Amino acid sequence: MEFNDLRLFLHLVESRNFxxxxxxxxxxxxxxxxxxxxxxxxxxQMLFLRDxxxxxxxxxxxxxxxxxxxxxxxxxQLKQQLQVNLTELSGELKLFCSVTxxxxxxxxxxxxxxxxxxxVEIQLIxxxxxxxxxxxxxxxxxxxxxxxxxxxPNSLEFxxxxxxxxxxxxxxxxxxxxxxxxxxxxxxxxxxxxxxxxGPARQRIDQWFRHKKIKHPTIYATVAGHExxxxxxxxxxxxxxxxxxxxxxxxxxxQVSSINLDMPIEPFQLGVCVQRKSLELPLVKAFWDTxxx
Numbered sequence: 001m002e003f004n005d006l007r008l009f010l011h012l013v014e015s016r017n018f019x020x021x022x023x024x025x026x027x028x029x030x031x032x033x034x035x036x037x038x039x040x041x042x043x044x045q046m047l048f049l050r051d052x053x054x055x056x057x058x059x060x061x062x063x064x065x066x067x068x069x070x071x072x073x074x075x076x077q078l079k080q081q082l083q084v085n086l087t088e089l090s091g092e093l094k095l096f097c098s099v100t101x102x103x104x105x106x107x108x109x110x111x112x113x114x115x116x117x118x119x120v121e122i123q124l125i126x127x128x129x130x131x132x133x134x135x136x137x138x139x140x141x142x143x144x145x146x147x148x149x150x151x152x153p154n155s156l157e158f159x160x161x162x163x164x165x166x167x168x169x170x171x172x173x174x175x176x177x178x179x180x181x182x183x184x185x186x187x188x189x190x191x192x193x194x195x196x197x198x199g200p201a202r203q204r205i206d207q208w209f210r211h212k213k214i215k216h217p218t219i220y221a222t223v224a225g226h227e228x229x230x231x232x233x234x235x236x237x238x239x240x241x242x243x244x245x246x247x248x249x250x251x252x253x254x255q256v257s258s259i260n261l262d263m264p265i266e267p268f269q270l271g272v273c274v275q276r277k278s279l280e281l282p283l284v285k286a287f288w289d290t291x292x293x
Contacts (some may be wrong), residue, residue, distance in 0.1 A: 005039050006072045008032065009047070013065060016054040058254045073139050077281050090119035093283050096136070097145035098129035099227055104245045105161060105270060106145060113290045120283060128225040130199025136273055142284050147200030148269040157279065159272045159291045164243045166204055166265040168255040175236030180241050181259065188212055191239030192220040194229050200268040201226065230256060241265060 010023045012032075022032040040047050044061035057065065079091060097106055102124065110122065125141055132146030136156065148158055170181055179190045196202045209217055220238040223229050226246040233240050234255035247253060272291060278284045 001039060001042055003072065005035065006075075006283055008035060008041065009064075009068050010072060012055065013057065013061075014034065016056065018050075018055065020109070029107065052200060069139055088119055089117050089282055089286055090121075091283050092121045092123055093143070093287060094123045094125060094141045095143050095145070096125045096132055096141035098125065098132075098225065099126050100243075100246050100249055101145045101270070102126055103128070104249060107292070109145065109161070109217045109272065116290060117283075117286060120286075128197075128199070131204070132222070133273060136275055139275075142278060142281075143272055143274045143287060146271065146273045148271060148273075149200055150203055152273075155276055156273050157276050157288075158269075159288070160269050161272065161291075162270045163267040164200075164245060164270045165267045166201065166241050166242050167247060168239060168241050168259040168261055168265075169230070169233050169247055170239045170259050171233055171236040172255055172257055173234075173236045177236065179237050181239070188214045189216060190218055192218045194221050194223060194232050194238045194240045195219060196226055196242075197222045197224050201241070201243055204265050204268055208241065208263065211263055253275045 008021065008025060011025065012018065015021045015024075018029045018032055022029040025032070036048065043060070043064070045064075046058050047061035048055040049058055049066060076092070095106075106124075108155045113120070114122075126137065127135075129147060132141075132144040133149060133153070133156065135141040136146075137153065145161075146158075147164060150250075152158055160288045169178055177192055180187065193205075195205060209215075218238075221232060223232070226242055227250065229240045229242060230247060230250040232238070234252040239259070247256070247258070272288075274284060274288060279288055
């Protein structure tokens, strides 16, 4: 088994689609399928369950996954360490951030690094900001643009970039939520909320609930990520407490209104997080040093 086999296996785990992985690795789906089959024959176990639309890991595949991640990461680390004496760094750096952060904060973070190290390939992974820390801890990403959690794991370093403020938004259409907001005083227990599933924004919202003594909020829906919440508010499903940067950059922004709060939400810090041990790697250290210099 070769290291390239591990790379293809890990890519297929992420994409769950033979065609997508084949295209992104410049090969045909049949060639990829044969390569995976050779791995399975060598291991004597099926790694993937296949159907017409997507693939998923078998029990054996789930056991093989941490081995593949660890060995692929160690191989990448070794290659980086061997490049220390080269005049110009090259290789791949995996960076995770949310969709909104990809155009609100990432460009300024990347600009200086790309100017200094043009040969380094950035693999950008976007997703739910609540999973940013987990992406780094599981080594699926080298670094992540993340909201600082209330309890930052000891194994991580965090470089502050910005304070993220939050606002309460409500629909512009007439609905149950807007009618309840017109009452004086507002019965917050009855107002329907749309919440992110987890993450720093959710932690701040839960703090606000406690301060307002809202013990049993009416939760219309919970959503993974932030971007999908704004359209639900615009449709009249409820209200939401969201980062201002998400509200500002949403195409549905004209269809929602900001509500003044007598008790503002405490901002959270946005920054770049990394595993402390990864700072020994030349590419990661170069990126980290660029943030400070």
